[in-house]
Amino acid sequence: MDGKGTVATWKDKHRRMYDQATRHPFIMSIRDGAVDYSAFKRWLGQDYIFVRQFIPFTASVIIKSCKHSDEESDMQVLLSGISSLNDEISWFKTQAQNWDVHLHSLVPLQANLNYCKYLESLMEPEVDYSVAITAFWAIEAVYQESFAQCLESSAKTPNELIETCQRWGNAGFGDYCVSLQRIADRCLKNASSDVLSKAEETFISVLQHEVNFWNMSSG
Numbered sequence: 001m002d003g004k005g006t007v008a009t010w011k012d013k014h015r016r017m018y019d020q021a022t023r024h025p026f027i028m029s030i031r032d033g034a035v036d037y038s039a040f041k042r043w044l045g046q047d048y049i050f051v052r053q054f055i056p057f058t059a060s061v062i063i064k065s066c067k068h069s070d071e072e073s074d075m076q077v078l079l080s081g082i083s084s085l086n087d088e089i090s091w092f093k094t095q096a097q098n099w100d101v102h103l104h105s106l107v108p109l110q111a112n113l114n115y116c117k118y119l120e121s122l123m124e125p126e127v128d129y130s131v132a133i134t135a136f137w138a139i140e141a142v143y144q145e146s147f148a149q150c151l152e153s154s155a156k157t158p159n160e161l162i163e164t165c166q167r168w169g170n171a172g173f174g175d176y177c178v179s180l181q182r183i184a185d186r187c188l189k190n191a192s193s194d195v196l197s198k199a200e201e202t203f204i205s206v207l208q209h210e211v212n213f214w215n216m217s218s219g
């Protein structure tokens, strides 16, 4: 490797797919100001369901970290993530009211069900910490990179969607993703070749699930 961490190497190796996940037409339509609001509302409701499933996944990564990492700083980073998920749930509830999305009567769509099931499989105790943290980083990084583009000076994001884009596109969330990436890189550096290939497969699967989730949102 050329001084780059494993994660950056995989991002380059799987660039086409990474770009499909982070520059999806749904996100680009927000950035261009051409978003279909019924798609946005579908995404909002489905993402609320996803985030509720993401919380136990986060907890499972914390448990793995306790068992398999001596680095106290990992816990600090992961705990900051779980506490921001608490705000995120409240934020979804407020946004749902504003956009007239009825959270209690929502039905998860197939791509969401598939993604939640995949998260569940990663919660199993036999899944290595390195694999789980790679998935965690990828899940957060895709949202960070996607929404950050909608805040660039050349973006034409409608005013009413700026807050949504700031939720994941802000610099603090970017720093959090960098911290997750550092943890993943540190774990992967010491991982066996078997764990390394599982982590790479997991990275690709997360990207595919993210693409499917955006496709589902776009309708």
Ligand SMILES: Cc1ncc(CN)c(N)n1
Pocket: 047, 050, 051, 054, 139, 140, 143, 210, 213
């Ligand atoms: C589908 C999806 N992927 C990622 C995130 C960011 N936690 C999210 N809220 N939803």
